[in-house]
Amino acid sequence: MDDRTTVDRTTIEVPETTAQSPMGLAVPPERHRLALSPLNRRRWESFKANVRGYFAFWAFIVLFVISLFAEFIANDRPIYVRYDGRSYFPVFVTYPETAFGGDFETAADYRDPFLQQLISEKGGFMIWPPIRYSYNTHNLDLPTPAPSKPTWLLTEEQCKAVVERKGLSGCRDLEYNWLGTDDQGRDVVARLIYGFRISVLFGLALTTISSIIGVAAGAVQGYFGGWTDLLFQRFIEIWTSVPSLYLLLIISSVLVPGFFVLLGILLLFSWVSLVGLVRAEFLRGRNFEYIQAARALGVSNRVIMFRHLLPNAMVATMTFLPFILSSSVMTLTALDFLGFGLPPGSPSLGEMLSQAKANIQAPWLGLSGFITVATMLSLLIFIGEAVRDAFDPRKTFG
Amino acid sequence: MEAPLARLLEVTELSIAFRQGQRETLAVDRVSFSVKKGETVALVGESGSGKSVTALSILKLLPYPAAHHPSGSIRFKGQELLTLREDEIRHVRGNDITIIFQEPMTSLNPLHTIEKQIGEILLLHQGLVGEPARARTLELLTQTGIPDPQTRLKSYPHQLSGGQRQRVMIAMALANEPDLLIADEPTTALDVTVQAQILRLLKEIQTRLGMAMLFITHDLGIVRKLADTVCVMKQGRIVETGAVERVFTQPQHEYTRALLAAEPKPDPAPVRPEAQVVVETNDLKVWFPIKRGVMRSVVGHIKAVDGVSITVRQGETLGVVGESGSGKTTLGLAILRLISSDGPIVFFGSSLSGLSFREMRPFRHHMQIVFQDPYGSLSPRMSVSDIIEEGLRVHHPKLSKAEHEERVIRALGQVGLDPETRFRYPHEFSGGQRQRIAVARAIVLEPTFVVLDEPTSALDMIIQAQMVELLRELQKRCNLTYMFISHDLRVVAALASRLLVMRHGKVVEEGPAAALFKQPKSDYTRALFAAAFKLETAPEGVVAE
Numbered sequence: 001m002d003d004r005t006t007v008d009r010t011t012i013e014v015p016e017t018t019a020q021s022p023m024g025l026a027v028p029p030e031r032h033r034l035a036l037s038p039l040n041r042r043r044w045e046s047f048k049a050n051v052r053g054y055f056a057f058w059a060f061i062v063l064f065v066i067s068l069f070a071e072f073i074a075n076d077r078p079i080y081v082r083y084d085g086r087s088y089f090p091v092f093v094t095y096p097e098t099a100f101g102g103d104f105e106t107a108a109d110y111r112d113p114f115l116q117q118l119i120s121e122k123g124g125f126m127i128w129p130p131i132r133y134s135y136n137t138h139n140l141d142l143p144t145p146a147p148s149k150p151t152w153l154l155t156e157e158q159c160k161a162v163v164e165r166k167g168l169s170g171c172r173d174l175e176y177n178w179l180g181t182d183d184q185g186r187d188v189v190a191r192l193i194y195g196f197r198i199s200v201l202f203g204l205a206l207t208t209i210s211s212i213i214g215v216a217a218g219a220v221q222g223y224f225g226g227w228t229d230l231l232f233q234r235f236i237e238i239w240t241s242v243p244s245l246y247l248l249l250i251i252s253s254v255l256v257p258g259f260f261v262l263l264g265i266l267l268l269f270s271w272v273s274l275v276g277l278v279r280a281e282f283l284r285g286r287n288f289e290y291i292q293a294a295r296a297l298g299v300s301n302r303v304i305m306f307r308h309l310l311p312n313a314m315v316a317t318m319t320f321l322p323f324i325l326s327s328s329v330m331t332l333t334a335l336d337f338l339g340f341g342l343p344p345g346s347p348s349l350g351e352m353l354s355q356a357k358a359n360i361q362a363p364w365l366g367l368s369g370f371i372t373v374a375t376m377l378s379l380l381i382f383i384g385e386a387v388r389d390a391f392d393p394r395k396t397f398g
Numbered sequence: 399m400e401a402p403l404a405r406l407l408e409v410t411e412l413s414i415a416f417r418q419g420q421r422e423t424l425a426v427d428r429v430s431f432s433v434k435k436g437e438t439v440a441l442v443g444e445s446g447s448g449k450s451v452t453a454l455s456i457l458k459l460l461p462y463p464a465a466h467h468p469s470g471s472i473r474f475k476g477q478e479l480l481t482l483r484e485d486e487i488r489h490v491r492g493n494d495i496t497i498i499f500q501e502p503m504t505s506l507n508p509l510h511t512i513e514k515q516i517g518e519i520l521l522l523h524q525g526l527v528g529e530p531a532r533a534r535t536l537e538l539l540t541q542t543g544i545p546d547p548q549t550r551l552k553s554y555p556h557q558l559s560g561g562q563r564q565r566v567m568i569a570m571a572l573a574n575e576p577d578l579l580i581a582d583e584p585t586t587a588l589d590v591t592v593q594a595q596i597l598r599l600l601k602e603i604q605t606r607l608g609m610a611m612l613f614i615t616h617d618l619g620i621v622r623k624l625a626d627t628v629c630v631m632k633q634g635r636i637v638e639t640g641a642v643e644r645v646f647t648q649p650q651h652e653y654t655r656a657l658l659a660a661e662p663k664p665d666p667a668p669v670r671p672e673a674q675v676v677v678e679t680n681d682l683k684v685w686f687p688i689k690r691g692v693m694r695s696v697v698g699h700i701k702a703v704d705g706v707s708i709t710v711r712q713g714e715t716l717g718v719v720g721e722s723g724s725g726k727t728t729l730g731l732a733i734l735r736l737i738s739s740d741g742p743i744v745f746f747g748s749s750l751s752g753l754s755f756r757e758m759r760p761f762r763h764h765m766q767i768v769f770q771d772p773y774g775s776l777s778p779r780m781s782v783s784d785i786i787e788e789g790l791r792v793h794h795p796k797l798s799k800a801e802h803e804e805r806v807i808r809a810l811g812q813v814g815l816d817p818e819t820r821f822r823y824p825h826e827f828s829g830g831q832r833q834r835i836a837v838a839r840a841i842v843l844e845p846t847f848v849v850l851d852e853p854t855s856a857l858d859m860i861i862q863a864q865m866v867e868l869l870r871e872l873q874k875r876c877n878l879t880y881m882f883i884s885h886d887l888r889v890v891a892a893l894a895s896r897l898l899v900m901r902h903g904k905v906v907e908e909g910p911a912a913a914l915f916k917q918p919k920s921d922y923t924r925a926l927f928a929a930a931f932k933l934e935t936a937p938e939g940v941v942a943e
Contacts, residue, residue, distance in 0.1 A: 039779075039823075288774055289769040289770075289771055289774040289775035290774065290775050290776055290777045292731075292736060292767075292769065292775075293767065293769060293775050293776075293836070293839065294777075294788065295736055296734055296736060296762060296765075296766060296767045297762060297766070297788055297789040297792055297793075297839070297843070298758065298759040298762030298763070298789070298792050298793065299788060299789075299792050300755075300756075300792075301755070303792075307780075307788075308777050308780075311779045312779075
């Protein structure tokens, strides 16, 4: 029998709300700027109810915030230097070596034993981040040829040369590379932290900009319809049928790839992902009676699109955002892997994976890269699933 | 007392509750009624009163286990239905008891022909296939009075009109000659003229087959015409049961009295032949092109509004009536320039045709619209105060926030809502209250001309009468001019000073309402009035099938 009718019948009328209790309203109906609307509160509750997504959300936020402070965790410059009664903050400021009594005008290399000696001679001290490598610091005291094993896996035999040279007692006293080094002697942990940050920031930037463009394009198409829609749709069809990966390879071999160049190139193709969705929402929404009512009030097209229609489309957009974010991250990683991504020397997860491919004998590269990428993408997917559930009207309205 | 078998269906102390997460809502609270053989029992009540849920529970069509019955029993021919297993109840459904629904569009599968859909039931319950099934299907369709049943066999639902679809539904319901037919608002989605035809058909079939009927409706007119016994439901309880004549002439319960008194009182606005002309159109046309072929060349037009000339004077109410598809809503939208049209529209002496959206804006201040659907016409994401204030922001951008607020409060007061509720969202209000918000949004700009597009048809009877009162009061207080579009002639009769009868985009008849209601000139208007007021069908050919 007719399912829809059956369901409709079961929804009981929303109770009257003007009926007040004899005591009057318990809480005066005041509106706060920051207060969530009841609908959003219900969504937030529903999001929290998805335990996996909720934990993934917090885990991701924690990781992201930590990686934002990467300079304070893994850096080849100390956070604070006390020298000759004065304070220096090498994390923020580049000081010349001469500032610490050295001979050159070049930037001070705080890892240099000579400089360390200069500072300690004047009764100064340095506060280091927990990891004393930055993403581009070459470990000059590698016990084995790069890529070098994680320090805790080295045998005393392998350490011997460095240990003797530095006058230490054994492997345990060496400066640790917790996950080993890559093929240029750079610390893997430091590169992972910076790589995670740049991937997420790139993904966020790409997602934000392409969503803004996509939503705007979809909104215009859907709202105005007709010829605007027709021409735009045909253009998008042609545009999306361009094999984007090859074009990306060609463009990135002509232009010097950098963060913003890559962002621009990827943007050329990623903005279309939301257009169809938003267009459909606007096409549906523009015939709602409250849109007609707003037009009858003389409200301008722009205001109608922003105030009345956009919130409708935002539900669909929000649902898709985490997935777009993860696919942006994936695209960047893929380009880096192929060597067409960020410029050489940048901390990139894709580059680490391609190094792992070239150095099968160094499994720590592949394992660390894989686990980082897999964790990041899984977290994003879990969050995405939870967001999708939270925005699902059938779930929201019980 | 009558013999036990004479009582076909006996519902005693039936309760229905719904679980929604942790919450439990009691939709029906211990109702009892019975249906005798060949009798028509009507369940009347407002939306949400539990009448449909009661009917559906007889066939166990509720979404179990979310729905459950805390108490009660349903006995059909002495057999308890509530405890029947799913496969046993399936024998009862469609065989002994059948049901027809309100919405004929969604009750039929759009992908199957009529023959297949009726044939399926014959196959399921009687094992008929091939030629006998076909013959029986044809016989059933002929019984329902569908024109040209032979060709209809091969039709798909979309090729039929609403009334024809409902006839097919009835044919399906009758396929196994049930003892009881449950009709759940079978005519609510239909035009009045078609409604009259369907009701007559049901009555005829009932007398012929001697089956009992449980008729669910909110329309008291239908009850009076059709039913033998009536049960009045309110908030899940039956407040009054009795023979129709007795209930209508001597209602016992105050709610029944309120329902009967809910008929909007006729007190139309006066005709003012000397007043200033507010809106005038001359030969107004809204034609939608039909495009065919590869080159999308225009092969014809759908003439939604085809040469309509109207004159509305200040303080009058122009009632626009007609069946669905007659172009009355399109006419209203065209006058407000919300869709493009052809032909002059003059508003207080200035021509509106050809003005751009921006040029129209100063006029929008003076002309407003209230829509039919109180659920669709308010943005669910804006608070009531924002919704009402929106027009003020456009037309009085210089006024301060406090002044805007003051006007919003005043408008809410005028429509009889507590201004303290203005920070709430539309979903917290009932249908009637939402419609009041929509009216407040229109009148906050202090317009002179308001198009009311079926503002009462989605509302319950009692609320409808209140709405009519409110509109009348506002008209008197603010000297408003209305264009009242409705298919509900009783409401129009209560408000309109002049009447415009439309059909197929053309004006059939026009004139002062009082005279027109008394003496309609055209056959079509007469048929419309007969169907609306007396639920009588017109002679062949006057109205559509």
